[in-house]
Amino acid sequence: MAIDRRKVIEDMSKIEVLGGNNGLIEAFGVYVNQLPTSFWNSFADKLTRKVDPELYESTEYLLVNCGAECGYHTGYGIINCEEWNAIVKPMVESTEDVLHGAFAVFTAWGWANIEITELVPGEKMVVRAYDYYEADIVKYGATEMMSAYMIRGVSAAFMALAYAGKYDASGDKFNTFKCNQIKGIECGDAYGEFIVTKA
Amino acid sequence: MAEFKKITLELDHKFSPKESRHFINGTQSVFHCHHYTALYTQLAMDAGETKLLQASAEESFYNLLVSYYNNKCIEHIEDKISIACQYYSAMGLGLIDVKYLGDNSGKVISTNSHLEEGWIKKWGKFDKPVNFIGRGYVAAMFAAILKLPTGTFFVDENKSIVTGDNETVFRIFKK
Numbered sequence: 001m002a003i004d005r006r007k008v009i010e011d012m013s014k015i016e017v018l019g020g021n022n023g024l025i026e027a028f029g030v031y032v033n034q035l036p037t038s039f040w041n042s043f044a045d046k047l048t049r050k051v052d053p054e055l056y057e058s059t060e061y062l063l064v065n066c067g068a069e070c071g072y073h074t075g076y077g078i079i080n081c082e083e084w085n086a087i088v089k090p091m092v093e094s095t096e097d098v099l100h101g102a103f104a105v106f107t108a109w110g111w112a113n114i115e116i117t118e119l120v121p122g123e124k125m126v127v128r129a130y131d132y133y134e135a136d137i138v139k140y141g142a143t144e145m146m147s148a149y150m151i152r153g154v155s156a157a158f159m160a161l162a163y164a165g166k167y168d169a170s171g172d173k174f175n176t177f178k179c180n181q182i183k184g185i186e187c188g189d190a191y192g193e194f195i196v197t198k199a
Numbered sequence: 200m201a202e203f204k205k206i207t208l209e210l211d212h213k214f215s216p217k218e219s220r221h222f223i224n225g226t227q228s229v230f231h232c233h234h235y236t237a238l239y240t241q242l243a244m245d246a247g248e249t250k251l252l253q254a255s256a257e258e259s260f261y262n263l264l265v266s267y268y269n270n271k272c273i274e275h276i277e278d279k280i281s282i283a284c285q286y287y288s289a290m291g292l293g294l295i296d297v298k299y300l301g302d303n304s305g306k307v308i309s310t311n312s313h314l315e316e317g318w319i320k321k322w323g324k325f326d327k328p329v330n331f332i333g334r335g336y337v338a339a340m341f342a343a344i345l346k347l348p349t350g351t352f353f354v355d356e357n358k359s360i361v362t363g364d365n366e367t368v369f370r371i372f373k374k
Contacts (some may be wrong), residue, residue, distance in 0.1 A: 013214040013221075017230070022311040023288030023295075030232035031317045033291040037227045039259035039332075043239065043252050051246065062242045070235040110229050113219035131218045133229060 002093045003100040005107075005115065011087045012108035028077025037133040044149060045137045060149065064179070067153020072174035075158055076167045078105055096121060099162050103127065106158075112151055112192075122163040127155050129192040135185035142188030151194060152179040159196045175199055206278045208285035209271070224270070226263050228290075233317025240314060240329050249331045256335025257342075257349050264343040276300070276344060283340040292336065295369075300341060305352075305371035307337050312367055315360040324363050328356035337369045350374070 017025045017032055025032040044063055051059045078084055079098060088101040100116055107113050112132035119125050134148040156179040161167065164176035176199055183193035213222045221228050243252035264283055273279055280297050287295050292313045298306040314330050334354040342351045351373060358368040 009216070009219070013216070013219075016212055017291070019288040019291050023291070023293040024311055024313055024316065025291035028232070030234065031291065031313050031320070032230055032232055033236060033313050034221075034223065034228045034230050035290055035292075036259045036263055037229050038262070039256055040229070040231070040239075042255040042259060043243070046251055046255065047242075047246060047248055050248075050251075055246075059242075059246065062238070062245070066235050066238040066242065069238055070232050073234050074232040107219045108214075110214070110219060110221040110227075131220070133220065133227065 002091045002097050003088070003104060004091060005100065005104045008088055008091075008101060008104035009108045012083060012105050013110075015083055015108075028074050028081050030074050030077055032074075037136065040150070041134060041137050044134075045147065048145065048147070063149035064153040064156075065175075067150035068157045068174045069153070069171060070150075071154030071157030072160060072171060073169075075102060075154070075161050078102065079161070095162050099125070099158060102158050102161075106154065111154065112148075114151065123198065125155070125159055125196040127151075127194045127196070129185075129194070132185070132192060135192065138186045143186050145187075146181040146184040146192075147186050148181050148184060148192050148194070151192065152181055155179045155194050155196050156199075206273070206281050208282050208289060210289060223289075224263075224267060226266065233313060234321060236314050236332065237318045237321050240318070240331060243331060244329070253331040253335040253338070253354075254350070256332045257339045258335075260336045260339035261343050261349045264339060268343065279344040280340075283344065287336060292333065295333075295337070297340075300344065300371075302345065303373040305341055307340075307369040307371065309333060309360070309367040309369070310365070312360050315367060318361050325361045327362065328359035328367070329361050330356060330359065330367060333367065334369060337371060341371055 019025050103115055112129040114129040117126050117128045156177040157174045159177040160174050164173040177196050178199040179194050179196045181194050183189040185192055211224050243249045284295050293309055293311040295307050295309045338352045338354045342349055353372045353374050354369050356367055357370055358364040360367050
């Protein structure tokens with residue numbers, strides 16, 4: 001692997017985004033926000049706990065979908081941005097390097113301390129998250145409900161960016177892959193583990 | 200004659216390499232995009248849980264503002280309003296301007312909105328207001344400034360960028 005993950009994290013984590021005179025942050029082809037993680041966790045946690053059990057699966061799907069669309073569009077913006085070109089692109093020799101680099105950026109931006117542990121190009125990817133804000137819903141003990149919806153969505157989207165052909169702004173391709181969470185810090189495991197396969 | 204000097208928001212941004220987490224003024228924060236905010240909002244609408252989304256926003260933003268006011272010893276109402284408006288922009292949520300703030304009511308105008316302009320960019324205009332996250336922020340701002348608990352104020356929008364108006368108007372009422 002050509003990606004110097006440590007350097008990518010160190011350099012990309014220093015990027016600060018500030019709102020312009022209009023109070024909007026326009027970067028990576030999207031409007032960016034930097035909100036407290038407690039907001040995202042609070043809504044997802046409360047919604048999934050209170051929803052009718054028959055609707056849980058749909059709610060879970062939609063929460064994962066939020067991450068997938070975000071990951072697909074913003075991910076594309078990231079791997080084409082000036083900072084990526086300056087810091088990561090010189091290390092990239094293959095599509096797989098792009099994926100490793102993208103997960104280093106994923107880490108640098110505070111979504112999760114996450115890396116790829118297994119990759120079968122175009123078929124399967126296993127990622128492991130040693131820390132992630134979505135696990136913060138549990139302060140003591142463990143829940144039976146795996147809740148890293150954003151990580152699942154973004155991981156599947158990154159795989160789609162790598163292997164589902166040219167970027168499609170309409171978003172038809174971001175669900176080419178699906179991601180299942182098989183371990184979770186919020187569930188008492190030492191780390192979160194996620195398996196991405198073709199949908 | 201004394202010269203009025205506008206207070207400036209200070210942002211202390213730290214990255215914890217061990218945890219890979221970002222903190223702004225001690226509050227853990229994370230980048231997301233307008234797709235994420237728009238889809239969260241759509242999900243809340245589909246689930247009939249817009250009040251939950253608004254309440255989640257209010258609680259989170261209230262803690263952030265109260266913490267800032269306390270840590271910086273900010274007491275004057277003009278300063279508190281100025282900081283709250285600057286914070287809204289610093290998080291990329293857009294522009295807000297407080298037209299008036301009272302014990303029982305208020306009016307806040309937004310001329311730029313992350314959520315609404317992002318919604319329009321993603322799906323086009325919509326036939327009703329959607330800025331529940333903004334409503335939560337405004338409710339939090341009023342409660343934090345007046346040293347009242349969350350849940351004190353009801354907020355709605357009677358004009359909305361997403362419906363085609365050139366500004367969003369938040370109306371605030373004490374419950």
